[in-house]
Amino acid sequence: MLPLTNGSHDKDAGFSEYVAAHAEQVRFTAYLLCGDWHEAEDLAQTAFVRLYLAWERVDRTEPIDAYVRKIVTRTYLNERRRLWRKLERLTSAPPETPAESPPAPEQRMLIMRALSQVPRRQRAALVLRYWEDLSLVEAAEVLGCSVGTVKSQCARGLQRMRELLPDDVAIGGRDR
Template sequence: MKVDEERRYVEYVAARLPWIRKVAFLLCQDWHRADDIAQAAITRLYLHWRRADGADSLDAYVRTMVVRVFLSERRSGWASRVDLRAEPQDRPGPADDDPAMRLAVRRALAEVPPRQRAALVLRYYCDLSVEDAAEALGCSTGTVKSQTARGLEALRRALDAHQVGIEG
């Protein structure tokens, strides 16, 4: 990699790493795994920097990498057999937020199946169109729509279960 290319790579990663970690966290619901996913994505980004730097939207390119790292990790046998997460480290948000609701949504989102969770994060957190989410996930627009609908239903069920647990 040339010096000016490496400088642009370092500048991009330094500026966007918090965002990359946040997207990874929303996908996997664990800060330690989010760091691993972010590290794998920025490593892949380094390897493919020339192509990524020429993309129409570098953020979209990286977001797709993060989603694909997350989904490929979920396909491995190790990820399905081993769960190293401790209880989530829940921290309240800003004072104007409802911390209890934020925690309930985070817990409920963790119960949504991974592909549905990825569709929800891309559509509602990253604010992608159906077409852009389909490109990031490597699937059809119809699949994104169905995964989003199923994900929302799973999220609603999980939120209802948490509300019963909170109130009951």
């Protein structure tokens, strides 16, 4: 994924092993945040570049995954703040929903589409809490906000998704 030409061999080897083992997970988390595979690839690439630059300073007593997740989430949120215009999102799904209960893959697509329509802070909170399975405290740390803010962002995000989804697609929530 990244050309490794600078730095010590040990640094490069350790970093390369980490990227090889976690690249797909980081890309998918980025995709859940932004809803676009190309943008997700860019977010993952940015996260890995920042991780590489900080590789020697990363505290090995704490999971590197949490550090990378924080980089991806904050990069996503910061890039969204810079956009002053609303981007149009194209979708291949028809505007009408199926009349009968769709199979699991179709439900997943509907949920992904609804998630893409949730405001960015709410979406980040939902992804961290329900996809990454972080506790309220962990999600608050990644987002740089209070536990109460994470709770309210998740509640509002879940409510918005329920409004967007057909009645036969169930989503839940939980507090930890």
